[in-house]
Amino acid sequence: MGRVIGIDLGTTNSCVAVVEDGQPVVIPNSGGYKITPSVFAITTHGEQLVGYPAKRQTITNASNTVFAAKRLIGRRFASAEVQRSAELYPYEIVEGPNEDPRIRITDRTFSCAEVSGIILREMKRVAEEYLGESVESAVITVPAYFNDTQRQSTRDAGRIAGLDVLRIINEPAAAALAYGMGRDVDEKIAIYDLGGGTFDMSILEMSDGVVEVLATAGDTFLGGEDFDRRIVEYLLAGFQEEHGIDLRSDSTAMQRLKDAAEKAKCTLSLRERAEINLPFIASDGDGARHLTCEITRDEFESLVEDIVEQTLKSVELCVRDADLSMKDIDHVVVVGGQTRMPMVQQAVTDYFQQRPHKGVNPDEVVALGAAIQGSALVGGTEDVLLLDVTPLSLGISTYGGHFARLIDRNTTVPVNKSHIFTTTRDDQAAVKIRVLQGENETALENDLLGEFVLAGIPPAPKGEPEIEVGFDIDSSGIVSVSARDMATGMQQSITVNSKSTLSAEELELIIEENALSDVEFKR
Ligand code: AMP
Helix, strand or coil, rough: CEEEEEEEEECCEEEEEECCCCCCCCCCCCCCCCCECCEEEEECCCCCCECHHHHHCCHHHHHHEEECCCHHCCCCCCCHHHHHHHHCCCEEEEEHHHCCCCEEEEEEEEEEEHHHHHHHHHHHHHHHHCCCCCCEEEEEECCCCCCCCHHHHHHHHHHHCCCEEEEEEEEHHHHHHHHCCCCCCCCCEEEEEEECCCCCEEEEEEEEEEEEEEEEEEEEECCHHHHHHHHHHHHHHHHHHHHHHCCCHHHHHHHHHHHHHHHHHHHHCCCCEEEEEEEEEEEEEEEEEEEEEEEHHHHHHHHHHHHHHHHHHHHHHHHCCCCCCCCCCCCEEEEHHHHHCCCHHHHHHHHHHCCCCCCCCCHHHHHHHHHHHHHHHHCCCCCCEEECCCCCCEEEECCEEEEEECCCCECCCCCCEEECCCCCCCCCCCCEEEEECCCCEEEEEEEEEEEEECCCCCCCCCCCCCEEEEEEEEECCEEEEEECCCCCCCEEEEEEECCCCCCCHHHHHHHHHHHHHCCCCCC
16 A cells, blocks of 8 residues: 555645654645645636635635635534624535535535545645655544534545545544654643634543543634634724725625734734734725724734633533543643634643643644554554544434433544334334434434434334444544344444435545546656
């Protein structure tokens, strides 16, 4: 088998790494950058752009430039997260088959897995150019708090990119692998990972090359984008007050504001104040209007205080789930670009009563860990064993709409468990198994991953048939469920294919189309 690359598929940026001579290295793209923006665009001439070329033309082609697709992947169109994004993002989000959110740019519609697939294909290309050989296999990282649907959609994206996804691993676990490599120590570490779109908190134990995740918590819709958004709202309100103009419906102006907000945010990580200067942002009867203002670090911090607070709630839950106290934690590692903000670093320091470890590059550490795992899977890197957990409880819906939990959150994967259920009516010939993921006691409040019917149960009084439902979660966190009638031995099983992921036929079609467009000159 050829070399396995590790890809950190980020909301804002992606990064690819490989193990060379026993050491993981980040692979730079052709522009020499170690990270590539997770941005995809189609120009007015129909040209498809990925990475920096796509990012650079965002302002002039806002409605045909897709960013942050990771925030949408594996979600339902009607979910609050997708609806909020549809309001905020300059590109169009429409409802596809089975409540799947689709992205429409120019006259084409893409699934989120397809957009992520295009980004992954670019990362594959970057790796192939560097290595001078074709790359077929990858380990891809996802936020630890991704549910089954989001994981499956990410795996689909890998297939669309022409990659055999050997494993999907959680970002904090990958960071721990990279952090722990070569450190012959026995430590418990906390990883606080605040990226562009997601927040993950994990506590891990490392000893003798074994990285064991003790607990994980987080929020898949909380990240740097929300910090930018607060500055955008602040600027919009100020501009409206001064000029009486609402810029919300002007997609180019909104994109300029978003860009300026992110730049100001990054400046405020280094300086006490940042200037925002956007000439000709609008015009009215009196001519052109310009937006000029200054924002101080204090002002910015007061705008985002509650977001930082919110991350600490997940931190608290995670420490509790790991059954540890603060003094048990040897080191705190911060990962993700947003942790460069001094207020975030301070909040972490205050919470854990220790300064975060500075030795890792928050942009690169996840991809490095993915490469280490990839190499270990094909026997290239020895003495690495990653024991991860499932972030959310898994179960089925039972009579009365209750959630019967079969696997608790933070259980080490792979895992399989089964339980015997029965009928609720006399002579009931079939049962419907609704597979759910979440923490709520009410079934409907959790994510429905999928459902299937076990039919042909022989007539019997209610409560008599014995139906064994087995759950299996593999090392990538992907769920399979089976149901068996103990009397007849009849069995139904599925890899839970959520309603909102691509159908098998659609996926094959997209893979075929992408393979067709992948032809290159041989000489
Ligand atoms: P990641 O997903 O890890 O690539 O993180 C990307 C997020 O980090 C984006 O929201 C960036 O705006 C943010 N970010 C990058 N550099 C800085 C910085 N110096 N200060 C604050 N946020 C930053």
